[in-house]
Amino acid sequence: SVLTNSRQLEVTFLLWGKALLLADKQIVNFQKHLGLSAKDAGTLKVGLSETIWRYNCLVKAGYAFDEIIVLAGGDIVEGGDGFYEMQTFSVELDDTAQIKLAVNLMDACIQELAKLGPKVTVISVPGNHGENRGRRGKSYTTFMDNKDLQIAWILEEKYKANPEAFGNITSIYPQHVDDDIVVTYKVKGHILGLAHGHQFRSGGGAFVPAKAQSWHMKQSYNKESYVGYADILVYGHFHHFTMIEDPRILIGAPALDGGSKWIEQTHGKRTKAGILTFCIDKNGLHNLYKC
Numbered sequence: 001s002v003l004t005n006s007r008q009l010e011v012t013f014l015l016w017g018k019a020l021l022l023a024d025k026q027i028v029n030f031q032k033h034l035g036l037s038a039k040d041a042g043t044l045k046v047g048l049s050e051t052i053w054r055y056n057c058l059v060k061a062g063y064a065f066d067e068i069i070v071l072a073g074g075d076i077v078e079g080g081d082g083f084y085e086m087q088t089f090s091v092e093l094d095d096t097a098q099i100k101l102a103v104n105l106m107d108a109c110i111q112e113l114a115k116l117g118p119k120v121t122v123i124s125v126p127g128n129h130g131e132n133r134g135r136r137g138k139s140y141t142t143f144m145d146n147k148d149l150q151i152a153w154i155l156e157e158k159y160k161a162n163p164e165a166f167g168n169i170t171s172i173y174p175q176h177v178d179d180d181i182v183v184t185y186k187v188k189g190h191i192l193g194l195a196h197g198h199q200f201r202s203g204g205g206a207f208v209p210a211k212a213q214s215w216h217m218k219q220s221y222n223k224e225s226y227v228g229y230a231d232i233l234v235y236g237h238f239h240h241f242t243m244i245e246d247p248r249i250l251i252g253a254p255a256l257d258g259g260s261k262w263i264e265q266t267h268g269k270r271t272k273a274g275i276l277t278f279c280i281d282k283n284g285l286h287n288l289y290k291c
Contacts, residue, residue: 012187013055013118014069015277044105047256047275048112050291054277055116058287063279065118069187070110072173073236073253074127074148074196076102095147102151107158114169124152124173126181127237128198143181149173184226187280193230197237197252208252209244216250232285239263239271241290249285251276 059065077098078091093101114120126146131139139145152173159166174181182195193216203214212235219228227233232249242252254274264270278288 011058011063011065011279011281012067012069013058013065013277013279014071014187014192015051015275044256047273047291048109051275051277052112054289054291058279063287065116067187068113068116068118068120069185069192070113070120070122071194071234071253072106072122072124072148072152073194073234074125074146075129075236075255076106076127076151077130077147079130079133079147099147099151099154103154106151107155110155110169111166114166119168119170121185122152122155122169122171123183123185123194124148124171125183125194125196126174127196142177144174144177144179149175180225180227182227184230187232188282190232190280190284191226191230192280193227193233195227195233195235197235200235200237208238208240209242209250212250212252213244213246216248232280240269241272241274241276243288251278251288254290 055065077095079095110120110122126143126148128139130146130148130150132141132145133139152171153175156171156173159169159171172183172185174183181199182193185192185194197212200211200215203211203218205211212233216228216230216233219225222228230248232251234251234253236253236255238252239255239257240252241254242250244250253276255271256273256275257271275291276288277291279286
């Protein structure tokens, strides 16, 4: 009975990942020409296959999707320096090569999603590693001066230039210098909030969901902070999947990369790479699945 009722609802399919859907040939080309490592190529191959499989499974079960939302939560490229020892030396590509790779990977992902039928909404927010940082490792320009937003703009310009091919793709991201670095979006009567997560700072103690909850509660005190009204908040930054419902839903999304050796050695945390997918309908969030 529950499944039958769910089939009659319009459902939104959401996914979080830095680069998701590529054909095998595309992976080989990016690996060869843009410096994508064999390990990262393998991660992408597994992730994209399982994401498509998950979507098709839900369609076969009877879910009628009318929108696919791609959550681009920031830190798509590495623009930081000085966070920890060995950081700069461990970055394999320069800024230009990283942006080329990121744009091509995300473009391929978004175009594949667009072929599935529903409209595609790409929501992007800036992360701390995309900031324009000086020699001391500190951001010194504006919140909007961020490589994550630069990538979002490049992709949007491409899709706007060819509406016949990409008319079902919409991009949403902060653009004005006074914009917040978070985005809210109304989905099936629910308010979805997207934040990178670096702004949580030290509130709530060391436990990441508590940090997120503390920050979100403080935002709710500010009537002009739209993210404070979100009943579903999704964030990244910490590279590990977490979720609490207390009573609002706070989701920490996994990262697609292999993590940081520095974090492993200093904190004992090893990243479990993944792509997070879930559905939202008028009854709320359901079918959360980590690829």
